[in-house]
Amino acid sequence: MPEQGPNAIEVREAVKRYGDFTALKRITLTIEDNEFFTLLGPSGCGKTTLLRMIAGFEDVTEGEIFLFGEEIENLPPNKRPVNTVFQNYALFPHLTVLDNVAFGLEMRGASKPEARTQAGEMLELVQLSQFAGRKPSQLSGGQQQRVALARALAPKPKVLLLDEPLSALDLKLRKAMQLELKHLQRETGITFIFVTHDQEEALTMSDRIAVMSAGELQQLGEARDIYERPRNMFVADFIGETNLLDVSVDAIRDGRAICHLGGGHELTCNAVDGIGIGAHVHMSVRPERLFISDAPTESESLKGTVVENVFVGTDITTIVDLADGPNFSVRTSNSDRGNKRIFEAGAPVFVNMELGAARLLVD
Template sequence: MTDDTQIAVDVRDAVKRYGDFTALQQISLGIRDNEFFTLLGPSGCGKTTLLRMIAGFEDVTEGAIFLYGDEIETLPPHQRPVNTVFQNYALFPHMTVLENVGFGLEMLGQSKAAARTRAAEMLELVQLSQFASRKPAQLSGGQQQRVALARALAPAPKVLLLDEPLSALDQKLRKAMQIELKHIQRETGITFIFVTHDQEEALTMSDRIAVMSAGELQQLGAPRDIYELPRNMFVADFIGDTNLLEVTVDEVTECRAACSLDGGLTLSCEAVEGVRKGAQVHLSIRPERLVLSETATGADSLRARVLENIFIGTDIATLLVLDNGSEITVRTSNSERGSKRIFDAGQMAFVTMERGAARLLRD
């Protein structure tokens, strides 16, 4: 996507207050047309509040929200060209699957025949045509979720809002539905705005992610940028696993920074804007970007003692303690066991970073 892509939803300095409590603090972001956009953050961070403001279920205290250039703040929910898929699906138990999908179309004034035709098309899209005559209670959780999705897509909304729709599914079905949702978004070309607290889910599905915490936007970017280039300690710690080391910045050049840990250990990393010499900040290093060896393999190799190895299926996580007392984790792919040595608890080893692995954070 290029920068001149049309903006579907433009949130400008949006604030939401409930009495003295501020749930959202001047959020500004532009969600692009035909984008799978995710609002990601822990419970209570404001992501669902923002989604409900876009839908019209919550008023905007300050600021404005535009949909394809038109301000929608004064429009009631039923007049906004958006639809919402909720966590609990909200299907009518007495109606068949086909009737559930077509019900909203009839309420919009379509004839029964036209609504049935469109409903059948949507069921084909979500691969549920064979279940058209069943009642919701006769379907699995994943199938009910797809019925709710088909119903929301049937009126062809400009934007589809999804409020943690996969949270009630088991792990295996949830992963399958992540791929299915992304496929449907591409097939329909509709802008999806997805709310989740699951980092892996966000990384898997999204074109871009807005990471939120305590009502504030922490970082906005593509999944790889969010993961590899976290802006601050919250993002680094919340997205995936990372090692956070307290360091003092000794030198800063145009591109590089030299940092020291307690005990005289030194590391180098890319410099980041706003970090100055003498600053006490944190360094983020992803566990999979570290390598264990018997001897030091570079200037940034750190000596450590192995505490334990944890087998987690695809990987082996090795917990170590550095000479200065800091604990650190190294992850080794299970397929690399033949080429990379696994050290036993109590053994000494050297930990070396891959080039570009360390990321200075603006705390």
């Protein structure tokens, strides 16, 4: 088995302060070579600050950042083998698409013919060869974004940093560009570090995700792991939709926690280290892991009444009120397959949970 090389990025106990304000609080994480890695979190959580520290646009107050095993604190941005794609594309309006892509290569010492050849190859990669002679103003937003990508990829950086590059695009184009970005990352083999506040965007593209809040790393893992097994209430609530329930742990038997929801309702889920009998904690249950019936099933069933049905295109969300207990949101695919039944408002029903759907949250 070949020896594995150094990680693309290692962040060790990184802190960033602006006066009395601490933007990043001892962040430690590793980004592997040839990985599509996403920094995900709400505005102001510190994700762009961390990206700028990797790029060299911000100094590290405390801690260290390593790029392929080398400490880069004193390495200026133009000496780092990284490139950045910004939200606003930053294309030169007076240059053609080809010249925009070739510009950075010429600044790095490539001859004009060599730069234009490499730029042409990059435009072919992003499927814009036919627009090489146009100006940016003659392109759509999505096409301009692909020019910016081609320009950033042309020098063949070891790491590409992407700071919410799709935020200005409409929804349909954003979804198309998500798939295109992932394809480009696989095609080039370059490590991508992507910043976004859009959960679906992160889940669609990423090999791994670092969820951040208030300058702290909340959870790091593969997309499915973070979605299915959130560590705490912030991650459960921020990633996708969920039913967040206040519960008390009444008993623990054979690794299973019996939890009281109020109104005499109980649910059973896997026990979690650090949560003992008598604890008052939160439970997360994804709405697509629930289904409704007019009689209890062999799975756990909670009796309630349908409040309303909300049509959301691909799915129907049903709100069910448990007597003296919480409301549940249940998501059902908008399809005739599977003999699914939609119950009208006011109908008595049972909310049934798939095995393993409920998860206790540590905090």
